[in-house]
Amino acid sequence: QKEVEQNSGPLSVPEGAIASLNCTYSDRGSQSFFWYRQYSGKSPELIMSIYSNGDKEDGRFTAQLNKASQYVSLLIRDSQPSDSATYLCAVRLRAGTALIFGKGTTLSVSS
Amino acid sequence: DADVTQTPRNRITKTGKRIMLECSQTKGHDRMYWYRQDPGLGLRLIYYSFDVKDINKGEISDGYSVSRQAQAKFSLSLESAIPNQTALYFCATSAQGQGGNEQFFGPGTRLTVL
Numbered sequence: 001q002k003e004v005e006q007n008s009g010p011l012s013v014p015e016g017a018i019a020s021l022n023c024t025y026s027d028r029g030s031q032s033f034f035w036y037r038q039y040s041g042k043s044p045e046l047i048m049s050i051y052s053n054g055d056k057e058d059g060r061f062t063a064q065l066n067k068a069s070q071y072v073s074l075l076i077r078d079s080q081p082s083d084s085a086t087y088l089c090a091v092r093l094r095a096g097t098a099l100i101f102g103k104g105t106t107l108s109v110s111s
Numbered sequence: 112d113a114d115v116t117q118t119p120r121n122r123i124t125k126t127g128k129r130i131m132l133e134c135s136q137t138k139g140h141d142r143m144y145w146y147r148q149d150p151g152l153g154l155r156l157i158y159y160s161f162d163v164k165d166i167n168k169g170e171i172s173d174g175y176s177v178s179r180q181a182q183a184k185f186s187l188s189l190e191s192a193i194p195n196q197t198a199l200y201f202c203a204t205s206a207q208g209q210g211g212n213e214q215f216f217g218p219g220t221r222l223t224v225l
Contacts, residue, residue: 044216098156098169
């Protein structure tokens, strides 16, 4: 069974702080990794993709990938109340397969 | 704007009824997916299609069927709806190639089976 694991939270951080969201995956051959944000009752929205070990930055978001340890993380700097949402980690095992999603981590940013 | 649309957005039906959920996209993507989302269970893949002639079962295909009528259209059917199929259903699309599994989601259909 291919699995993607996330802490369900809620993760609570004050406004302006760094939020750190983590995800582990079971298949060492996984190739592509994605972070989606989902507001309550809305559809998932892609915010980051990462394919190689290391860090990838996009504005206030940084994705970090460590294939040897089989984890991927998302850092949100200067967290805002509008960042309060559920964050879904998704993994593609190999070319020609669909994404496998974790159950998501709920983030709450308090003002 | 290129988009993914789903119809209906909300549906209430009774046990035993046949239901069809429709998905259309103007993104020009060749890959389409159906997921369901339940509280505490995350997104689970029902079926996916990489082109018009390709249909694949996902994690939870029992009780569902699909039809890929064209590159831009992918329908999900519940032949005989049951209450545990009450969920939020999402269609998604992606393109081939580098970054091809960056999936883009439709707005969702909230289905209630009584």
